[in-house]
Amino acid sequence: MIDPSSSDFWPGLFHVLMVGTGQTLYMVSVALVITVLVGLPLGVVLVGTEPGGLFSAPFGSRRFGVVANRLLEFVVNLGRSVPFIILMVALIPFTRLVVGTFIGTTASIVPLTVVAIPFFARMVEIAIKEVDSGLVEAAESLGATRWQIVSKVLVPEALSPMILGMSTTVTSIINFSAMVGVVAGGGLGDVAVRFGYQRYSTIHMVAVIIIIFLLVMALQGFANWLARRFSHQGRVARSARTAASMRVQPAL
C-alpha cells in the first residue's frame, strides 16, 4: 500500500505517469505506423481480389484471385476473432523471432500490430467499397493502369472514412496496449495494474483512466477534423454555404 501523504508520493506519481504515458505513446505510434503500412495495401487487395474487382485475376489467373481473396479473408477473420490476451501469448515465439525477446515495450508492439492490422484492413475495405464504381470507370476510360486507379482514385476518394477508421484503430490499439502489462510491456496499463490494483492506489488508477480518456478524446477530435478537411462532399460544402449565408443575412 502506498501512502499518499508521504512527501515523495506526488513526485513519484508524476514520474510513473510520465514514463507510462511515454511508453504507451511509443507502443501505439509504432504499432500504428506498421498497421497503416501493412493494413492499407491489405485492405486494397481484399477489395481488389473480389470477383469483378481490379485484381480479380492477378497474373491472368482468375483462380489465383479467388484463392488469394479467400485466404486473406480467412487470415483477417482469424486475426479479428482471437481474443487479444490469447493472441499475445500465442505470438510469443513469433515476437521472440522478430524482436529477440518477448518481454518489454518494444516486444509488445508485435502483438499490438498483429491485432490491429486485420482490424484496419477491414476499415480500409469498407471505405474503398463506398467509392462509386463510376469513378473507376472514368479513370479506366482515361487509360489509367490499375496502380493509377488505386493511387489516384480509390485511396484518395476513400481518405475521409479511412482516417475515421484509423482513429477507431488507434483507440483499440490504446485499449489493447493496456493489456501488455501481462508480458511486462510497460505503459499506462502497467501503471494501473502495478500501482492501482496491486498496491491499492486509487489515485494512480484514476490518473491513468483520465490520461487514457484524454488521449482517446484528443485523437478522435484530431481525426474528425482531419477527415472533414479531406472530405469535400456535400456536408462540408453545405455548412460552408450556410456559414456564408449567415454572414450575409444582417446586411439584408
Next chain:
Amino acid sequence: MPTVISVRNISKTFPSAGGATHALSNVSLEVAPGEIFGVIGQSGAGKSTLIRAINLLERPDTGTVTVDGEELTALPADELRRARRKVGMVFQHFNLLEGRTVQGNVELGLEISGASRAERRSRSLEILDLVGLAHKAASFPAELSGGQKQRVGIARALVGRPKVLLSDEATSALDPETTRSILDLIKTINIELGLTVLLITHEMDVVKRVCDSAALLNGGRIQEQGSVVSLISTPGSQLAHDLFPLGEVPAHPGDTVIDVTFSGGTADRPVIAQLARTYCLDVSILGAAIQTIGGNQAGRTRLQLPGTPAVNDEAIRALRGQGMLVEIVGGHS
C-alpha cells in the same frame, strides 16, 4: 465512306438468373469523321453496353471495334490503355472525384498519360476556358450545379485531345434548360474541334437537337441507322415517326388520311394551299410537327382529304411527284 468508329458484329451476353441476357446481338455501326451520331433506345435496350464496348470498358464476346484505324479488340492490355486516350467519355452521373478541385479533375487524364506539371496546368485551364468554367478551377465538385459538373466531365474527357467523344446519357440527369446548354456545348466542340461524337440517349429531343446520324437500338439489335435527313424520308421509319409524333390516327370513316413528310427543299412550299386550289379539296390539318434538323426544315403533316377516291389518288400522286413522302394511314386509297 471513311469511318472513325467502326463496330462490326459485336455481341455481348451477360449471365443472369433466368439463363443469359443478350445485351447486344450482332450490332454493327459506322460513324463518319466529324459527325454526331446518336444511338437512341429505351432503358434495357443495350445502349450502355454498346457505348462501353466502344472503349472496351465492356469487352464484347464477339465482333470487332475499330477506332481511328486501330482495332481495339485486338490490342493487348497496355496498348489498349494507350488507345483509350484517343476516346474521351462523358458520364450520366458525371463521375467526378469529390476530393479534387475542378482543375484537379480535369488534370487527371494528363497525370495518367504522364504529362509535365506545367503542361497539365496550362492545358487544363485552356480546356476549362473552352467549357466556360475557368472561374471555377479552384472549386470542388460539391460546390457546382449539375450542368457545371457535366462541363467539368466534358473538360476532363477533352483534355487529352481525343479523336472521339463518347457521351453516355450525358444530359439525362439534367433539367431541360441545362440539357440544352450542354447539348449546345457538345455541338460547339464538335464544330470547333472537329471532334466526332457518339452519344447514347433515351430522349428523342437530343437526337433532334444535335445529331447528324442516328441509330435505333431495340432489344440489343440495331433496327435502323442512317443520317437523320435520310431516315426522315424513309417510308415506315420508326425513328422518323418518333421524331415527328402525330399521335393516333382518328377514325373518320370514308375519308382518306395521309401523313406527308417534308424534308430538304420541299419544306417551304405552300403544299396545302396548292392542293386546295388545284383539286378543290377542303384539306383539314389533323396534326403537324416541324423541326429544324441538320439546318434544314423538316416535318410531317397529317392531312384529311375529303374528296372522292379518284381525286384523292390524283392529289397523292401529285404530292409524291414533288418529292414528298406520303403514307396513307387511314380510310381508303
